[in-house]
Amino acid sequence: MIAFEIDSGDTAWVLASAALVLLMTPGLALFYGGMVRAKGVLNTMMMSFISMGTIGVIWVLYGYSLAFGNSVGGLGIIGNPLEFLGLKGLMAEDAVAGTVPALAFVAFQSAFAIITVALVSGAIADRAKFTAWTVFTIVWGTLVYFPAAHWVFAFSSEDGSVVGGWIANQIQALDFAGGTAIHINAGAAALALALVLGPRIGFGAKPMRPHNLTLVMLGAALLWFGWFGFNAGSAVAANASAALAWVNTLVATSAAMLSWLVVEKVRDGHPTSLGAASGIVAGLVGITPAAGSVGPLGAILIGILAGVACAYAVGLKYKLGYDDSLDVVGVHLVGGLVGTLMIGFVADPASSAGVAGLFYGGGLDQLWRQAVGAFAVLIYSFCVTWVIGKVIDMTIGFRVTPAEESSGIDLAEHAENGYILSSVGYGTYRGVQHTTVLEAGDLPPSASKADEKSNA
Structure with missing residues (x-):
């Protein structure tokens, strides 16, 4: 007798979603690559691609076990690194995650880990040594992403045989697809690294415009396409929850793009293609944590707020003096905070989450949970990333020389030109x-x- 049941439809959807999410990293490379100057396009794209290499390997070796293994000591801090070391035991026929094979879930979550690390690179584009960045991806994935993923995504089993992360189980903050573990995490890390490396030569004194907006638009399109797997796939089943997440991902992103363009028109006089692409990403980030817990009207509100907030937040770097090259802080940190905190206001009890936000009569109960989860990840990520960045900078050096930065990081680091x-x-x-x-x-x-x- 077989004591487990695998649903072929769920499995097909999760595997397809894994491929969609993995496609987002090359999409991010195009998005980031188009936003830098021509002399840094290859290096910027390579920073995303190398994350696929390093994180792809260490995820299989020990990353999945750290993120989804049984919590060490039952504390909810980190998974047991030896439990699934090298994915041992997960090839067995009875190794399942819900209604899908365990390895399907491994595949899906690997793509999340990869793009989270790649997102951070946008803050230090045009000035980081490629070798130093490669080392950073491994260390940061191990010390920051894997623990945060355990806190947020690892749920305890009903019978108590598996103990998961403290945010998911003790605090019970809602994060359907990664607003905290991915976007707030990456945004806080981006701010820390931007401070460690310092601003680019000429930052604030001369324009550093995107060199290829067609690449930016193409990258945004691929991100939006892949994000349907990112959010709807997080249901880990082909069901009503996935359908709700799909619709919310569409409508929130549409609303965010429109609101960003309205801000540009009112503030600057012209709606721009860069604004449209940035608004798309802001909406995608904002709806990610809330995709399965709000209704479509709540998703529209989140999209509008994310578009407006991020459109204004990207200018803070000039006022505060930190050089976040490609607006990771302004879009991912701010957008992630908007989406995560808004769950406390617009969570719909009719959703599969079954939680009522403030606007649905739920009071402040869910809002404080969301705030604790969001700011715990933010503070942890910023502090640990700053230490990692400083250690790398003091040992092998994190930044290229001024001459290399001025002449072009593509030639200095890769002996190639993009064009x-x-x-x-x-x-x-x-x-x-x-x-x-x-x-x-x-x-x-x-x-x-x-x-x-x-x-x-």
């Missing part, structure tokens, strides 16, 4: 006819000075 112009078929450049055969990557003499200036 190589071929001499084959080269006829005109900015309306000027040229007949000289050029080396790959060279610009016509009449255009080189102008381009060097624009790419600086």
Whole structure:
């Protein structure tokens, strides 16, 4: 007799969702890559891609066990690293997570771990050593992400045989898909690293505009597409909860994009493509923790608030003097806080979470739980990340030299350029006819000075 039951529909949905979430990291690479200057596009994209390599390996070795293993000492702080070391025991037919094979859940959560680490990189784009960043991904994943994931995502079993994390079980804060463990966590870490590395050369004195907004828009589109797996897949089943999360993800993101564009129109006079892309991400971040616990109207409200709050928050770096290159703090930390705290106001008891927020007669009970969970992760992530960053900086050095930063981090760190112009078929450049055969990557003499200036 088989004492367990695997649902093929649930399994198919979770595996498909895992692929969607994994696609988000290359999407993030495009989004971030388009936002930097041309001389840093490859390095910026590589910082996301290397996270797929390092976190993908250590997740299998010990990360999953730290995040989802039985809590050491029953304290809810960290999972037992030896319980699923190398994913031992999870290939057995009776190893299940709900109605899906345990390895399907492992796969799904691995993509979460990968993109969380990659998100942090946006704060230090254009100035971090690639080797130092690679070391950081391993250390930060081990000391910050895996414990936070255990706190938030590891639930205790009904019979008490499995003890999970303290935020999920003792505090009972709601986080459907990662507003605390992922976005607040990454945003707080981004702020800490931005402070450790200091601002880019010329920050606040000269414009550092995105070099390729088409890449930004493409990256935002892939993120939105993958986020349906991110949120709806977090139901870990093909059910009504997944359907609600899917609808909420659509409508909150739509509302956030619109509200960000309204802010731009009123404040700056023009709605921009960068604003649309940023509004999309702000809405996705805001609805992530609340996707399974609010109704569609609550999702619209969260989207509007996230779009407005993040649109204003991205400018704080100029007022406060920290150089968050690609607005990780302004979008992910602020958006994550908006979504997490708003659950305390608009949680709908008709949802599968069954919790009523303040606006539904639930009082302040859920709001304080959300606040404790959010700020515990924020403070822990900021403090530990600052220490990790400082240790790396004092040992192998975290920042490239001023000369390397000025000349271009792509060439200094990777010996490559993001854009190589071929001499084959080269006829005109900015309306000027040229007949000289050029080396790959060279610009016509009449255009080189102008381009060097624009790419600086």
